[in-house]
Amino acid sequence: xxxxxxxxxxxxxxxxxxxxxxxxxxxxxxxxxxxxxxxxxxxxxxxxxxxxxxxxxxxxxxxxxxxxxxxxxxxxxxxxxxx
Numbered sequence: 001x002x003x004x005x006x007x008x009x010x011x012x013x014x015x016x017x018x019x020x021x022x023x024x025x026x027x028x029x030x031x032x033x034x035x036x037x038x039x040x041x042x043x044x045x046x047x048x049x050x051x052x053x054x055x056x057x058x059x060x061x062x063x064x065x066x067x068x069x070x071x072x073x074x075x076x077x078x079x080x081x082x083x
Contacts, residue, residue: 011074014038018066022074031071035063 007026012019019041022033029050036044045063048055049071058064 009074009078011070011077013070013073015066015069016062018063020066020070022067022070031074033067033071035067 008023009026010023012021014020017038018035019038020033020035022031024031031049032046033049034044034046047058047067049067052068054064
């Protein structure tokens with residue numbers, strides 16, 4: 001196994017009319033996410049999120065809510081894989 005490659009955690013979900021896809025390395029708390037209106041995957045926006053803080057300014061409150069909801073669910077699953 002290559003020591004430079006870490007495990008990658010990937011998730012996808014929907015919330016309040018948005019689809020959210022995200023990934024992070026298992027040894028890193030930074031989520032890389034894409035969000036788009038359900039059914040419009042070509043119109044995605046990408047963000048980097050660490051501990052609920054967005055690297056770039058997020059202007060759409062509904063997107064923010066969907067992203068944070070999705071990450072919250074994903075983090076819960078990572079803490080308890082039986083969820």
